[in-house]
Amino acid sequence: MNLFNIIEEIENVDPEVYGRLSPRRDVIKNITSFGSKVAVAALPFAVGTMFKKAYAADAAASTVIGVLNYALTLEYLESTFYNAGKDKGIALIPASAATNYFNQVTTDENNHVTFLTSVIKSLGGTPVSKPEIDLTAGNGSGDGPFKDVLTNYSTFLAVAQAFEDTGVRAYKGQAGFLLKNQVVLTAALSIHAVEARHASAIRQIRAQTPWITSTTSLGNDTGIALLNGNYDGEQNVTQGGVNVTSLKSATSSTTSVAVATAAFDEALSSEQVLALLSGSFLVKH
Amino acid sequence: MKTEQQESVLDANMARRSFLRYAGVASVGLLTTAACHKDHKITPSSTGVDLGAKNDFAILNYAYALEQLEAAFYLQVAATPFSGITSAETKLLTDIRDHEVLHREFFKAALGAKAIPDLTPDFSSIDFSNRAKVLAAAKAFEDTGVTAYDGVGYLIESADYLLIAGKIVSVEARHAALISNMITPGSFAGPDVIDTTNSLNKSATIGEVLKIANGFLKTKVSAVNYGYIAS
Numbered sequence: 348m349n350l351f352n353i354i355e356e357i358e359n360v361d362p363e364v365y366g367r368l369s370p371r372r373d374v375i376k377n378i379t380s381f382g383s384k385v386a387v388a389a390l391p392f393a394v395g396t397m398f399k400k401a402y403a404a405d406a407a408a409s410t411v412i413g414v415l416n417y418a419l420t421l422e423y424l425e426s427t428f429y430n431a432g433k434d435k436g437i438a439l440i441p442a443s444a445a446t447n448y449f450n451q452v453t454t455d456e457n458n459h460v461t462f463l464t465s466v467i468k469s470l471g472g473t474p475v476s477k478p479e480i481d482l483t484a485g486n487g488s489g490d491g492p493f494k495d496v497l498t499n500y501s502t503f504l505a506v507a508q509a510f511e512d513t514g515v516r517a518y519k520g521q522a523g524f525l526l527k528n529q530v531v532l533t534a535a536l537s538i539h540a541v542e543a544r545h546a547s548a549i550r551q552i553r554a555q556t557p558w559i560t561s562t563t564s565l566g567n568d569t570g571i572a573l574l575n576g577n578y579d580g581e582q583n584v585t586q587g588g589v590n591v592t593s594l595k596s597a598t599s600s601t602t603s604v605a606v607a608t609a610a611f612d613e614a615l616s617s618e619q620v621l622a623l624l625s626g627s628f629l630v631k632h
Numbered sequence: 633m634k635t636e637q638q639e640s641v642l643d644a645n646m647a648r649r650s651f652l653r654y655a656g657v658a659s660v661g662l663l664t665t666a667a668c669h670k671d672h673k674i675t676p677s678s679t680g681v682d683l684g685a686k687n688d689f690a691i692l693n694y695a696y697a698l699e700q701l702e703a704a705f706y707l708q709v710a711a712t713p714f715s716g717i718t719s720a721e722t723k724l725l726t727d728i729r730d731h732e733v734l735h736r737e738f739f740k741a742a743l744g745a746k747a748i749p750d751l752t753p754d755f756s757s758i759d760f761s762n763r764a765k766v767l768a769a770a771k772a773f774e775d776t777g778v779t780a781y782d783g784v785g786y787l788i789e790s791a792d793y794l795l796i797a798g799k800i801v802s803v804e805a806r807h808a809a810l811i812s813n814m815i816t817p818g819s820f821a822g823p824d825v826i827d828t829t830n831s832l833n834k835s836a837t838i839g840e841v842l843k844i845a846n847g848f849l850k851t852k853v854s855a856v857n858y859g860y861i862a863s
Contacts, residue, residue, distance in 0.1 A: 522795060527786055537782050537833040538832060540801060543803075550806075551813060557809065558806045595733075602737075606731065610730070611796075
C-alpha cells in the first residue's frame with residue numbers, strides 16, 4: 348500500500364488531514380521520520396489505526412465502510428460495463444462518441460473504483476471484491492432483457508443512462524449516513540456530482556433533456572418501460588414539506604410538474620437500489 | 633419582458649424596508665451596522681448582507697444567495713438572447729432558468745423569515761449579446777454552484793437539509809455538463825472541474841465561492857462566522 352497516495356487522495360477532500368492525524372503535521376508528511384519509528388510490516392495496521400482515531404468522532408466507522416463498500420459495488424458495475432463497451436471498439440461505439448464521451452466516462456468510473464478501494468483500506472476496512480455481473484440483466488444467463496447491450500449501440504446508451512441516473516440517486520441516498528463527515532461525505536458528494544455530469548452527457552447523446560423530466564404519474568422519462576423502477580420517485584414534487592408546483596415561476600404564479608421534477612433529483616435507499624440490481628445485473632445465486 | 637434586474641430595482645424599496653426585520657436574524661456587514669448606529673438611517677441594500685451565525689440557516693442562505701444569482705443570470709439570458717441563438721439552445725437555457733428560479737423560490741419559502749434579503753446582481757461585466765461570453769459565465773456559475781454545494785455538505789447538521797442540498801447539486805451538475813458541452817463537445821467532466829487523479833469533482837469553501845459570487849453582486853455577501861468578509 349502506498350501511504351502517501353492515500354493521504355494525498357484524502358487531502359484532496361480534507362485539506363486538514365495532516366492536522367487530524369497529528370498536530371505535528373511534518374511528522375506525517377515526512378515518511379522517513381515516521382517510517383523509522385514503525386516497522387514496515389506493521390505499517391498498514393498502524394495506518395488503519397491512525398485513520399480510525401482521526402475520524403472516529405465523525406460517524407461509526409462500520410457505517411462509513413458499509414457505505415463505501417456499497418458505493419464500490421456500484422462503481423464496479425459501471426466500470427465493468429464501460430470497459431466491456433470500450434473493448435468492443437467501433438463495432439459498438441462510434442469513434443466520435445468514444446473520443447468525446449465514453450473514454451472520459453470509462454476513465455472516471457475506473458478511477459472511482461481505485462479511489463474507493465484506497466479509502467476503504469485506509470480506514471481499516473476490507474474492500475468488497477468485484478461482484479459477479481451480467482450486463483444483459485439476466486442474472487448470469489447472459490440472456491437478459493438487455494441481451495444486445497454490447498452489440499447494439501442504442502441499448503448500450505440506454506443502459507448507460509440508467510446506470511448513471513441510478514448512480515446519482517444511490518449516492519444521494521447515502522449522504523445522511525455520512526452526516527458531518529468532512530472527508531467521506533465530501534468525497535461521496537464529489538463522486539455524486541461526477542455521476543450527474545455523466546448522466547447529463549449520456550442523456551444529451553440520447554437526445555433527452557439532460558435532467559430527468561417526469562410527469563405526475565411517471566418518474567421514468569427514458570421511454571423504456573423496463574426502467575420504470577430505476578426512475579420511480581422522480582415524479583415527487585414535495586420538497587421539505589413544500590409542494591414546489593405552488594411556487595411562482597419566471598412566467599407564472601405556479602410551476603409546472605416538468606420543471607418541478609427536473610429541478611430536484613430524488614434519492615434511492617441502498618435497499619431500493621439493490622432490489623433493482625440484484626438478480627439481474629448483479630448475479631444472485 | 634420584465635428582466636430580473638428590473639424586478640430587483642422595483643423590489644429595492646421593499647428590500648430596504650425589510651432590512652431591519654432581517655437584521656435580527658442575519659447579522660449585517662460591519663460597515664452597514666456602523667452606519668446605522670451613527671445616523672440611524674437605513675443604508676441602501678448594496679452595502680451587503682452576512683450569512684449570520686454558524687448553523688444550517690447560514691448554509692441554506694448561502695445556497696439561497698447562489699440560487700438568487702443564478703436565477704437572475706438566466707432570467708437575463710432569456711430576456712436578451714445572444715445573437716444567433718438556436719431554438720434548441722433557447723429551450724435548454726429556458727429550462728435551466730426555470731430550475732434556478734424554482735430553487736430560488738424554494739429556499740425563499742423554506743427559509744421564511746430567516747431568509748436573507750433579495751440580492752441585487754451586477755452583470756455589467758457580461759456581454760449578453762455574445763454567445764461565448766454568456767456560456768462562459770453560465771459555466772462559471774454552474775461549476776461554482778457544484779463546488780459550493782459539495783464543499784459545504786459536511787457543515788450541514790440536519791440530514792433532511794443535506795438531502796435537499798443533494799437533490800439540487802446533482803441538477804446543477806447536469807446543467808454544468810450541458811453548458812460545458814455547448815462550449816466544447818466532450819468537456820462535460822474536464823480537468824478544470826474534475827481532479828484527474830481520482831475523478832472527483834472539485835469542491836470549494838464558502839469564502840472561495842463568495843469571492844467569485846460577489847464579483848456579480850451589488851449586494852455583497854459575507855460569511856463572517858465562516859472566515860470570509862466581502863472586500
